Amino acid sequence: MSGEHVDGLAGWDSVRNKTKVLVVVVVALTVLGLFWAYHGIRAIGDARLVYVLFYLPAAVGCLVVAALTTVIMRQRLRSSVAPRTAVTVASGAISFQMPRTLEWGYWVVFVLTVIASVTLAVGMWTDALTFPMSSGFDMVLPFVALALGLYGAVALIWFAMGFARFPTIDCTPDDLVVQGFKARQQIRWSEIVDVEPVASNNNLGLAITVADGAHAQVHINFIGPLAPARRDLQRSITVAADLFAVGADQLLGFLQYYVKHPDARDELGDGRAVERLNVAG
Known part of the structure; x- marks a missing residue:
């Protein structure tokens, strides 16, 4: 550790x-x-x-x-996975949403x-x-x-x-997509070094570390002085994990598993990844 x-x-x-x-x-x-x-x-x-x-x-x-x-x-x-907190979308990808x-x-x-x-x-x-x-x-x-x-x-x-949107996390076999209140960030699993717990604005946050030379694709929901800086978002991805019903510990363990086990990422395309939540953490 x-x-x-x-x-x-x-x-x-x-x-x-x-x-x-x-x-x-x-x-x-x-x-x-x-x-x-x-x-x-x-x-x-x-x-x-x-x-x-x-x-x-x-x-x-x-x-x-x-x-x-x-x-x-x-x-x-929360110390255990709550039921029906991860949604399998039509493509088989896994989506985590706020309650x-x-x-x-x-x-x-x-x-x-x-x-x-x-x-x-x-x-x-x-x-x-x-x-x-x-x-x-x-x-x-x-x-x-x-x-x-x-x-x-x-x-x-x-x-x-649509200038502000409710947070979601979408996991596909190739990409991790983080939708925040102000921006959407997309990064390939192969370009993620680690997912670490971090205290962020009095929330249980997850800091997603991007590999050197890699950059997340960023879509900012709005323009103006209150918009986040695109350059910062390309290299820094932080998620408020306790906004999601699944539980912060379970979400951390789930994401870390697929960072460390690239051979298992096919599960993120056919719905099998939902079963992984029962052993995540």
């Missing part, structure tokens, strides 16, 4: 140890969501529709974020963020919404809410137009 591998597993342990913090976050979001839901239901009874448009979307949004965080925590701590609950959760949270934030900003500016708070906070909060609403709206537009 390489020194980098040991360091990477230590990084994974560090990320997993932070799960206790996420538990606190989930509890806080759940309490806040239920608190806002209570006020939203009261607002319905009092026919205060503007308050309903703020409280109920905000409440559901908090509860959905709490649920999504719980899903990621479960995937981060549908996460994908739909992103859409729901962004929509609810837009509704609640815009309602809060406009309601406070027009005095249709009033809350007991200091004059300074009363002045700043609508702008913060509007910024959140704009963020949610931009995110919805980006996903709708």
Whole structure:
């Protein structure tokens, strides 16, 4: 086992140890969501529709974020392969995807963020919404809410137009294809040196090391100042493994197996590779 591998597993342990913090976050979001839901239901009874448009979307949004965080925590701590987490496509290739609950959760949270934030900003500016708070906070909060609403709206537009896409990993007998939120990278198995665990942005990441002189094919989903640098993506491939339902350890073992066993890569073209997940890790 390489020194980098040991360091990477230590990084994974560090990320997993932070799960206790996420538990606190989930509890806080759940309490806040239920608190806002209570006020939203009261607002319905009092026919205060503007308050309903703020409280109920905000409440559901908090509860959905709490649920999504719980899903990621479960995937981060998974010790065995979850059923139906790898899809065999028509060609026989293997595709790993985020759980549908996460994908739909992103859409729901962004929509609810837009509704609640815009309602809060406009309601406070027009005095249709009033809350007991200091004059300074009363002045700043609508702008913060509007910024959140704009963020949610931009995110919805980006996903709708394909500028942002949900992560997938496709494995064929010849290539490994990594679709990230911002870009798609494709590299031949023969040009991969190793797949190592790494802590990446508080995720259980996988660092795919490319051989000297080799370059991944890169398709960037959008152009502009926020687009990732193509040159960096050609030589550096990192995957947030805990976004995938299969489990980070199982995904690591699966990819490492086909890097180290080129004679077995035919399994990636006829569906047999799904059986490999039961022994990966």
